Amino acid sequence: MTFSLRLRAAIVSVVLFAAFIGVWHLATRSAGPATNMSPEYAKLMGLTATQGKSAMPGPLDVGAKLWEHLRRPFYDNGPNDKGLGIQLAYSIGRVGLGYLIAVLVAIPLGFLVGMSPLISKALDPFIQVLKPISPLAWMPLALYTIKDSSISAIFVIFICSVWPMLLNTAFGVAGVRKEWINVARTLEVGTVRRAFTVILPAAAPTILTGMRISIGIAWLVIVAAEMLVGGTGIGYFVWNEWNNLSITNVIIAILLIGIVGMLLDQILARFTRMVTFPE
Amino acid sequence: MTDKFISIEGIARRYPGAGGGTTTVFEDLWLSMARGEFGCVIGHSGCGKTTVLNILAGLDEPSEGAVIVDGQAIEGTSLDRAVIFQSHALLPWRTVLGNVAYAVSSKWRKWDGARVKAHAQKFIDLVGLTGSEHKRPSELSGGMKQRVGIARALSITPKIMLMDEPFSALDALTRGTLQDEVRRICLETGQTAFMITHDVDEAIYLADKIFLMTNGPGAVLAEIVENPLPKDRGRIDLHRHPYYYALRNHIIDFLVSRSKSFAATATGHDPRNVPTVRPGLPELAIASEAKPSTQTSWPGLSRPSTSS
Numbered sequence: 177m178t179f180s181l182r183l184r185a186a187i188v189s190v191v192l193f194a195a196f197i198g199v200w201h202l203a204t205r206s207a208g209p210a211t212n213m214s215p216e217y218a219k220l221m222g223l224t225a226t227q228g229k230s231a232m233p234g235p236l237d238v239g240a241k242l243w244e245h246l247r248r249p250f251y252d253n254g255p256n257d258k259g260l261g262i263q264l265a266y267s268i269g270r271v272g273l274g275y276l277i278a279v280l281v282a283i284p285l286g287f288l289v290g291m292s293p294l295i296s297k298a299l300d301p302f303i304q305v306l307k308p309i310s311p312l313a314w315m316p317l318a319l320y321t322i323k324d325s326s327i328s329a330i331f332v333i334f335i336c337s338v339w340p341m342l343l344n345t346a347f348g349v350a351g352v353r354k355e356w357i358n359v360a361r362t363l364e365v366g367t368v369r370r371a372f373t374v375i376l377p378a379a380a381p382t383i384l385t386g387m388r389i390s391i392g393i394a395w396l397v398i399v400a401a402e403m404l405v406g407g408t409g410i411g412y413f414v415w416n417e418w419n420n421l422s423i424t425n426v427i428i429a430i431l432l433i434g435i436v437g438m439l440l441d442q443i444l445a446r447f448t449r450m451v452t453f454p455e
Numbered sequence: 456m457t458d459k460f461i462s463i464e465g466i467a468r469r470y471p472g473a474g475g476g477t478t479t480v481f482e483d484l485w486l487s488m489a490r491g492e493f494g495c496v497i498g499h500s501g502c503g504k505t506t507v508l509n510i511l512a513g514l515d516e517p518s519e520g521a522v523i524v525d526g527q528a529i530e531g532t533s534l535d536r537a538v539i540f541q542s543h544a545l546l547p548w549r550t551v552l553g554n555v556a557y558a559v560s561s562k563w564r565k566w567d568g569a570r571v572k573a574h575a576q577k578f579i580d581l582v583g584l585t586g587s588e589h590k591r592p593s594e595l596s597g598g599m600k601q602r603v604g605i606a607r608a609l610s611i612t613p614k615i616m617l618m619d620e621p622f623s624a625l626d627a628l629t630r631g632t633l634q635d636e637v638r639r640i641c642l643e644t645g646q647t648a649f650m651i652t653h654d655v656d657e658a659i660y661l662a663d664k665i666f667l668m669t670n671g672p673g674a675v676l677a678e679i680v681e682n683p684l685p686k687d688r689g690r691i692d693l694h695r696h697p698y699y700y701a702l703r704n705h706i707i708d709f710l711v712s713r714s715k716s717f718a719a720t721a722t723g724h725d726p727r728n729v730p731t732v733r734p735g736l737p738e739l740a741i742a743s744e745a746k747p748s749t750q751t752s753w754p755g756l757s758r759p760s761t762s763s
């Protein structure tokens with residue numbers, strides 16, 4: 177009996193997951209009460225020392241806590257106690273806004289760079305210098321000039337997602353097959369119509385690949401940015417729970433960051449497939 | 456040569472060569488065609504055929520000289536000159552109908568969608584692609600793609616069709632069918648056509664005039680061969696015609712030996728008055744350019760092939 181590759185891969189995935197949970201569970205379970213300890217000292221040290229319990233939560237703790245979070249994702253008990261749904265919504269909102277502005281800037285500019293060798297050469301030194309700067313390095317400058325932590329975070333998202341989109345758009349536009357351009361030329365299609373009916377569809381897969389890279393970077397950066405600016409967002413949540421020494425919540429946040437990142441990537445991957453046509 | 460619908464006047468094309476110099480693909484090229492004529496260019500790879508066609512289309516500019524079409528020097532591309540590209544050049548994100556409709560709506564900008572669609576459909580039917588309108592190019596065979604390219608070129612009812620080896624990538628059967636279609640359409644619509652080919656039989660079947668180019672670099676138009684076969688020739692029994700082998704041998708001889716040695720051996724070759732040859736009678740078939748005056752005056756097949 178042979179299974180399809182998909183099914184076999186799924187089985188291996190489940191086995192790996194179960195093994196991971198098992199090892200995690202074994203590594204963090206309590207090792208029985210410690211002996212020879214004065215009651216005062218034991219009280220001071222908490223369960224970690226008295227029960228031999230690891231400070232690291234086990235899978236069951238995390239599961240129980242996660243269930244608790246999922247049942248009440250949107251509660252709001254003041255600045256330091258908000259539901260995970262609210263925190264994620266803040267982060268996704270910031271990423272969405274910064275990313276949208278980056279799209280609006282990078283794609284028209286990328287078109288210009290891709291279509292005009294002059295602008296391409298003129299802008300090249302700036303792009304080369306600005307591109308490798310870590311987006312977080314802009315943070316102090318953003319905070320100083322904008323004077324608003326939330327907008328600064330959005331600015332940082334903008335600056336980190338603009339480069340891959342700009343470069344990919346320029347690359348895609350400059351690399352449109354000459355024969356497709358020639359078709360438009362022999363049909364006397366005007367520049368604007370040519371840009372929308374030939375160059376945009378031809379470059380779309382490359383542009384969307386850039387957008388996919390950008391959304392990944394933006395989601396990486398938002399966590400770090402929110403740790404710095406504080407207030408709200410999943411990044412702030414992670415930092416706050418670390419200060420509360422709630423490793424369980426940190427693990428849950430890590431898990432959710434991964435899942436949201438994957439979903440964002442999948443959405444862009446789907447769009448890329450929609451505009452890609454084999455020849 | 457009173458009616459010069461297309462007149463290529465002394466064009467040259469040079470590219471910057473290695474070490475600061477220039478390489479000349481061809482220079483001082485003169486060529487003319489009458490309205491409704493079908494011209495084929497034959498020559499070895501790299502001699503500059505595509506370059507000539509691109510200049511005619513307005514996609515490329517000559518380094519010297521000019522191209523006059525219908526009494527006017529051409530400037531850039533025009534909807535009057537449709538191009539069938541060697542690599543079909545269909546837009547992969549558009550369907551068959553979408554590709555043809557793109558051309559139609561480019562020519563008649565004010566037409567509404569229904570009218571554009573109806574017009575495009577007419578030409579899709581013409582090339583026998585009815586039923587495949589909503590397929591994308593990737594779902595078509597090579598021959599079908601080429602037919603979409605032909606439908607697209609025809610749909611804008613051009614004055615001139617420019618074809619760059621349109622059938623070279625096809626199998627013999629599909630090629631034959633498409634040759635028939637192109638010939639029928641050109642005869643029916645009185646189309647002027649300029650085609651590049653490597654296939655001697657294709658040229659014999661389709662062309663009224665065959666332009667022979669020597670090898671590059673520095674290629675020249677060596678001679679113009681007039682097709683002595685009757686207008687109502689059929690593709691299947693082409694080879695049964697008494698003049699067929701003379702014509703074919705003449706072209707093959709040129710390709711095999713004379714295209715290489717032409718520059719060295721031809722003396723007094725005047726690029727403005729390229730000799731016209733009309734192979735037919737056995738004894739005049741090859742040495743014909745020696746007396747071009749008698750060649751051009753032959754009234755074709757009305758003269759019995761046995762007399763001399």
Ligand SMILES: Nc1ncnc2c1ncn2[C@@H]1O[C@H](COP(=O)(O)OP(=O)(O)OP(=O)(O)O)[C@@H](O)[C@H]1O
Nearest residue numbers: 470471480498499500501502503504505506507671
């Ligand atoms: N951009 C370019 N720069 C330099 N040389 C070029 C360029 N484009 C074409 N050439 C040269 O021009 C010559 C003619 O090219 P062209 O494409 O017209 O040949 P062709 O006769 O169509 O050949 P084929 O039968 O292989 O299609 C070639 O020798 C080629 O090397």
Ligand SMILES: [Mg+2]
Nearest residue numbers: 504505506619
């Ligand atoms: Mg060519």
